[in-house]
Amino acid sequence: MAKTTRGRPPKLSTDIILRSADGVSFGLSKVILAKVSGVFRGMLTLPDVNADTGEPQTVELTEDADTLEKLLRLCHPHPVKRPVFDEFDELFAVLDAAEKYDIEIRADITRRILLDLLEKEGPARAYAVACLYKIPMLARRAARLLVKEPLFTDPDADPKTIPPELRSISREAFEAFASYRVCCVDHVATEVLYADRERLLVGGHTYEKSRRERNITHVQGSWVWYHGQACPGTSSASTTVDARSNDISSNPDKYVEPCYWWIRYKQRVVEKMLCGYGGLEGCVVTGKALLDESIHEGESCRTCASSARTHLMVYAQAMAKRIERAIDEVEFDLPFDIPRHSQRDGTWTYTRG
Template sequence: MKRIKFPPSISTVVMSDSLTPLSDPDPPVGASPPFDHAKADVILRSSDGIDFRVFKLFLSLASQFFETLFGLPQPAEGTSTDIEIKDGLHVIPVSEDSRTLDSLLRFCYPCTLAEDPTLEDFREVVDVLEAARKYSLDGIERAICKALFKPKILEVNSLRCFAIACRTRMQDECVLAAKYTLREPLVPKWFEEIELITSTEFLSLLTYHRKCSNALLMLNDDLSWIQIEYSQRNAIPWIVARNSSDNHCGCPLSSPARRLFGLCTAQWWEDFMNSTFLDLGDKPCADTIRSNVEKAIHTVRQRNCRSCSPTVPAAMREFGTLLMKKLEELTSEVSFPIIDTHVRCLIYRLYTRSSWTWSFDI
């Protein structure tokens, strides 16, 4: 192993947020296949001291960044700046750890030499995404996003996906994840990835959540949309507590202030509406409506009303579907302030850190 001196005026991109030491307390070790090839023409050294012997061609084809980097002129020997040479190859220190670098490089390599990695850990996804963006690996970035931002994953990990989207500044995915977070309470439980986002981004999410909840209140304050949908009271006898003869079925009625087609509604339905919209204030999503519909059906069955008990289950589920449709219409009109959020984040990051440090030349 030897070192070549570079002149101070010559510099190259070190793909890190800070200078990486040229030597570590422990000697670097080689990476596992396929990043141990004897005919490789450059070495990438991870932050935890693992040497990846790779081919410039594969990285250059995957990224214009690498193509430009490897195309820089070679410095002459006898210069005053150190760069390590190992086995006749230039060693480039990077800020990524070996786990992240291994996943990133597998995406760059042909499938005949390395299969795409399976990214299951959310932190690992964040690290690989950030590295892909830093090195302009656009195709890899899209592949990771496609795998991560799927409905099944978003339904369970919406907040974590939102944090990842914010951290990696993916606007479309950020908006998509924000919509899925409506399934969570307004003030969610702590999650590890919350440390990835700024207070501004989190406040924007809470504001979006509250706006969606407020947009639904009109559906409970003004029932005219129900009359428009059903046209006449005979279509909703179960709501206004009427039997098949259009007489009062016997179920308790709500206050005179709540009327449909000039009639007071059933008290159980009034309770359903109030309970549902109270819950929608915290979780403005379809699941909230489904849950309250089933509770209302259970309540009616317990009352054993001869008119309502047989008809309410199917009728209420149909009404729930209508209410979910209205929810989707109103919440879709609420925009998430993603552009302003990311502008502020960009300014913040420009003040607190730089993307790359220029220190070596190849």
């Protein structure tokens, strides 16, 4: 492929020129063009009016130069530099042209471009585009990222908090995301914040010294806030924990209550994750201000002071990972019907609306 008006010598035999609407000429080989385009394959069987002059055949097209260059680079059978897209509109202009000229663009290439644009233009714009063009993969990825944005789907929220890109989407698309976010919050609450047993007490962390025996969690020697001794602020009425001292033979009915400063940390986490208008993501529980406040309280405890910082940071990081996994487990229900070809092979084919 070569652009004759830009002074680039063609690397292949140039016997046809495609001229864009804004006057830029692209020199190509008829053999290659016929190979990638069903429309041009049929057109090239017609007589060439320039055959007697020896000049390349010229075809005037309605697309601009930027669209044509990107299209030709995407479909070229030989290794060429792939185009860079900055906006979804640029991609759909190219896909429009590809459909018009019966040019196939590989699904994996389109997928890669869509994901790049998701990162560039943000999840709100990507979600709107995905719902408009019925792109399942993009809709799911965008929705997963949108839950990290401040809450805008609450009926009591200020309408101005709705991202501009989402103000014109269909009611079904908006409600689908709102329902998905509620499901994410509920799943995080059930699986992480309000789990029947605090799964981080045993296993999966640096301080894996606790053990299970007869449905009892023995935690003494694990997290510092379960040291088994009373510390200022500890309140047995504040929490119920199925955990006991390792010294079960001498005092089998003694329950170990967590220190109050850790209980306050968990309460703050719940407030931020479930009661506020912030984003829903694991890094909320590792926020500096949140940790600093709780660590300061922990270091005020005579028993916990030496390990409060280290233990709470490890605990918070482990909780953050569990929150992300919990959100990943929630399935997003698409607000549109999946095209039959997508159900069959998981790909997506662009069609003009």
